[in-house]
Amino acid sequence: xxxxxxxxxxxxxxxxxxxxxxxxxxxxxxxxxxxxxxxxxxxxxxxxxxxxxxxxxxxxxxxxxxxxxxxxxxxxxxxxxxxxxxxxxxxxxxxxxxxxxxxxxxxxxxxxxxxxxxxxxxxxxxxxxxxxxxxxxxxxxxxxxxxxxxxxxxxxxxxx
Numbered sequence: 001x002x003x004x005x006x007x008x009x010x011x012x013x014x015x016x017x018x019x020x021x022x023x024x025x026x027x028x029x030x031x032x033x034x035x036x037x038x039x040x041x042x043x044x045x046x047x048x049x050x051x052x053x054x055x056x057x058x059x060x061x062x063x064x065x066x067x068x069x070x071x072x073x074x075x076x077x078x079x080x081x082x083x084x085x086x087x088x089x090x091x092x093x094x095x096x097x098x099x100x101x102x103x104x105x106x107x108x109x110x111x112x113x114x115x116x117x118x119x120x121x122x123x124x125x126x127x128x129x130x131x132x133x134x135x136x137x138x139x140x141x142x143x144x145x146x147x148x149x150x151x152x153x154x155x156x157x158x159x160x
Contacts (some may be wrong), residue, residue, distance in 0.1 A: 028067055036072040039081055044095050052095055129151055 017125055036136040037054055043054035043064060053061040053068075062083070071081045081093070091097040137145065 010089060025066065025069065027073060032072050033069075036065075036069050039072070039078055041070050042082065042095055043085055044093050046093065074101070078129070 009116035027036060041052045043053045044059055045051045045053050045061040045064075047058040047060050048056045052060075053064045067085070068081060071084065076084075085093050091100075091103060097103050097106065
């Protein structure tokens with residue numbers, strides 16, 4: 001019995017976890033299906049936002065996979081299919097959006113923030129006041145210290 005459970009578990013580990021396997025209308029030609037899958041990996045699921053439509057279980061992703069397969073079946077080139085999806089859904093549908101004036105902040109924003117933060121830390125550390133340098137006490141300071149210590153000793157001595 002344990003052997004069967006172990007075998008079933010190991011078999012489950014070998015299954016392909018991509019959602020593309022559960023689609024009903026896969027392309028009959030394996031080369032076309034592979035090409036469609038390659039395109040689907042480049043497109044973002046608009047519901048899940050950080051998954052490609054190739055692995056998403058969302059119904060919208062299933063619809064987008066159907067559109068890609070339909071266009072692959074029609075013989076359209078990859079660039080044309082991606083251009084169609086981009087024209088319909090914007091650059092947001094691409095997992096790797098192109099570098100354009102409208103997307104510059106997306107590409108370089110984190111780097112700019114990192115540089116600004118590093119500069120601010122550098123300035124803060126550089127302008128920090130230096131630690132006090134120990135110097136010998138002068139005569140007035142020594143008298144005050146003796147007075148304070150004398151009062152403290154008297155108070156401790158009077159304690160029961």
